[in-house]
Amino acid sequence: MQKGSCHCGQIAFEVDGDVSQVLECNCSYCSRKGYLLWFVPRASLRITSSTDRMSTYQFNKHVISHHFCADCGCAPFAFGVSPQGEETAAVNARCLETVALDTLTRIPFDGRSA
Numbered sequence: 001m002q003k004g005s006c007h008c009g010q011i012a013f014e015v016d017g018d019v020s021q022v023l024e025c026n027c028s029y030c031s032r033k034g035y036l037l038w039f040v041p042r043a044s045l046r047i048t049s050s051t052d053r054m055s056t057y058q059f060n061k062h063v064i065s066h067h068f069c070a071d072c073g074c075a076p077f078a079f080g081v082s083p084q085g086e087e088t089a090a091v092n093a094r095c096l097e098t099v100a101l102d103t104l105t106r107i108p109f110d111g112r113s114a
């Protein structure tokens with residue numbers, strides 16, 4: 001189980017599972033945010049804080065809800081539906097508390113051309 005949060009801590013969460021590889025997408029949004037995305041079933045992520053300060057950004061086809069903290073601006077996760085129709089959470093590994101980012105295998109994803 002991994003714990004994560006935004007910078008100021010108003011959004012906190014727990015995720016079941018072990019992160020070993022992350023997807024590094026080059027689309028216009030992910031490249032600006034610097035996301036390192038770890039995909040898990042939506043049910044594996046539990047928000048353990050209030051969501052009062054959680055804002056949502058959507059673009060393009062509006063199928064992914066990118067959640068971020070309205071105060072500190074950090075974006076710990078996004079929710080969407082996989083191509084197989086499963087409710088999915090994309091966790092930003094940069095917002096996990098105990099993960100050593102340099103140990104993760106980064107898988108490039110060409111979202112810019114998608």
Ligand SMILES: [Zn+2]
Nearest residue numbers: 006008069072
């Ligand atoms: Zn925050």
